[in-house]
Amino acid sequence: MSDTKTYTTTYSMTIDGQSVATEHTIGVVNPATGEIFAEAPECSPEQLNQAMIAAQRAFETDWRYDLELRRSVMATCADALDAAAEEIGRVATMEQGMPLGAGIGSVRRAAFNFRRYADLEVPTLVVQDDETALVEVSRRPLGVIAAIKPWNVPVSMAVNTIAPAFRAGNTVVVKPSPFTPLATLMVGELLRDVVPAGTLNVVSGGNDVGQWMTEHPIPRGVSFTGSVATGKKVNTSAAPDLKRVLLELGGNDAAIVLDDVDPEEVAEKLFWRAFGNAGQICMAIKRIYVPEQIHSAVVDALVARARAVTVGNGLDEGVEMGPINNLPQYQRVRELVAEAIGDGAVVRAGGHPIEGPGYFFEPTILTGLAAGTRLVDEEQFGPALPVLPYSTLEEAIEQANGTTYGLGASVWSSDPDRAAAVAERLEAGTAWVNTHAAISHGAPFAGTKWSGLGSEGGIYSVYSYTDPHVVYRARSGANAYLPVPGAGDSDAH
Numbered sequence: 001m002s003d004t005k006t007y008t009t010t011y012s013m014t015i016d017g018q019s020v021a022t023e024h025t026i027g028v029v030n031p032a033t034g035e036i037f038a039e040a041p042e043c044s045p046e047q048l049n050q051a052m053i054a055a056q057r058a059f060e061t062d063w064r065y066d067l068e069l070r071r072s073v074m075a076t077c078a079d080a081l082d083a084a085a086e087e088i089g090r091v092a093t094m095e096q097g098m099p100l101g102a103g104i105g106s107v108r109r110a111a112f113n114f115r116r117y118a119d120l121e122v123p124t125l126v127v128q129d130d131e132t133a134l135v136e137v138s139r140r141p142l143g144v145i146a147a148i149k150p151w152n153v154p155v156s157m158a159v160n161t162i163a164p165a166f167r168a169g170n171t172v173v174v175k176p177s178p179f180t181p182l183a184t185l186m187v188g189e190l191l192r193d194v195v196p197a198g199t200l201n202v203v204s205g206g207n208d209v210g211q212w213m214t215e216h217p218i219p220r221g222v223s224f225t226g227s228v229a230t231g232k233k234v235n236t237s238a239a240p241d242l243k244r245v246l247l248e249l250g251g252n253d254a255a256i257v258l259d260d261v262d263p264e265e266v267a268e269k270l271f272w273r274a275f276g277n278a279g280q281i282c283m284a285i286k287r288i289y290v291p292e293q294i295h296s297a298v299v300d301a302l303v304a305r306a307r308a309v310t311v312g313n314g315l316d317e318g319v320e321m322g323p324i325n326n327l328p329q330y331q332r333v334r335e336l337v338a339e340a341i342g343d344g345a346v347v348r349a350g351g352h353p354i355e356g357p358g359y360f361f362e363p364t365i366l367t368g369l370a371a372g373t374r375l376v377d378e379e380q381f382g383p384a385l386p387v388l389p390y391s392t393l394e395e396a397i398e399q400a401n402g403t404t405y406g407l408g409a410s411v412w413s414s415d416p417d418r419a420a421a422v423a424e425r426l427e428a429g430t431a432w433v434n435t436h437a438a439i440s441h442g443a444p445f446a447g448t449k450w451s452g453l454g455s456e457g458g459i460y461s462v463y464s465y466t467d468p469h470v471v472y473r474a475r476s477g478a479n480a481y482l483p484v485p486g487a488g489d490s491d492a493h
């Protein structure tokens with residue numbers, strides 16, 4: 001039996017290195033039971049202001065200048081997270097629904113990211129070194145970063161901002177989703193004695209707390225991960241005082257299968273890249289395009305895979321797929337599937353909510369759909385996958401690109417060069433060949449079109465949380481912006 005009562009039911013915010021309780025709380029539902037199992041603090045505007053002031057004060061210390069201090073703090077954060085991975089991962093599973101292994105893995109990945117960013121070298125670029133001048137470009141931290149996060153992989157998402165923001169010399173106020181605040185609050189509690197007071201503040205509450213953060217005058221950067229609709233609002237709220245904004249938004253990733261694959265082999269690989277975390281991953285496969293002649297073979301193999309999945313409470317042994325995280329999202333997935341069926345979709349596997357408590361939905365494979373149905377056109381963010389046939393590759397590319405989303409896409413073939421030529425033509429921040437949702441630390445992760453603004457990943461994250469800082473050391477009077485009489489030619493512009 002799953003034990004949902006092992007943990008404390010109250011959690012506190014972290015502001016200026018202190019535990020902070022609130023007057024009001026919000027109930028946190030375990031999606032596997034549909035019941036509230038813990039209360040999270042609801043941050044007030046005054047408390048948010050205190051968090052911002054603490055973060056600003058902490059930024060104005062040695063922290064921003066002392067890379068070795070930050071590196072050592074980040075390494076200790078990594079060790080602390082690794083040591084607490086089981087405890088925090090378990091709560092992540094209880095609030096999010098993912099299988100326990102994934103919950104624990106998400107905390108370990110966060111630890112790994114702290115280490116990776118601690119070790120990251122951020123070179124100073126020498127852009128001119130001649131008789132006229134020595135010109136060097138380094139990166140300068142922005143100040144306080146307001147980090148607003150979604151519910152799909154809470155701890156990883158939070159640390160995706162905290163680690164590079166720290167590496168760059170910033171301080172952070174982070175707000176997890178109201179659906180999954182607990183594991184991130186635990187990270188705040190865990191790191192209270194590890195990081196200098198005020199460098200990491202963790203607040204929780206509803207959507208309005210996110211809005212206050214983007215409107216607050218202190219943060220100089222906003223790191224937002226979430227939906228396109230909210231991302232647009234965040235961009236607008238952050239505009240009046242020109243905060244730097246990093247938006248990592250939703251996707252509707254297409255996978256294009258070429259005609260030279262082995263249907264069973266490719267289906268096996270495609271399946272978990274679509275259904276991992278019950279489809280609640282920004283860069284999961286959300287539509288598959290398959291050549292007409294092998295469409296039914298690939299669908300049959302996907303259907304067999306879907307029917308074999310063990311769905312259940314993520315705390316239970318052997319569970320491969322948990323519930324949908326929250327009631328509105330569960331209702332949305334139900335609605336999208338029902339609408340698709342109304343539009344003529346054929347349910348090849350699943351298609352229904354699973355009886356009993358919690359927000360469980362069967363792994364669902366649908367055919368008979370085309371563009372124009374919301375399940376194809378929109379991000380479903382759940383365990384329901386349309387598999388569409390195509391007759392020409394041109395048509396598949398056009399359909400894959402025929403969306404306002406542009407997060408990821410993939411091409412599957414026994415000839416990687418042939419697939420890469422198709423990948424070149426896909427309008428996505430990342431186009432994979434024979435995989436999907438794989439991340440390389442050296443590469444920018446960035447959505448094109450409405451899937452994002454700016455990039456994260458490795459040094460690109462550091463760039464997002466810094467401004468360039470140019471030091472121009474003159475060696476002669478030339479090259480002045482304003483002509484200096486007798487100093488030679490100017491290239492004033």
Ligand code: NAD
Nearest residue numbers: 149150151176177207210211226227230248249250251282
């Ligand atoms: P959401 O946009 O509903 O909420 C995200 C966060 O924004 C939450 O913390 C929420 O409280 C806050 N928020 C809501 N309204 C706000 C406002 N007006 N101002 C400021 N903050 C506000 O997204 P979600 O449903 O939590 O997450 C799912 C979405 O996140 C999906 O679209 C998914 O693709 C996307 N996502 C993207 C990435 C990526 O890296 N591109 C990663 C994970 C998830």
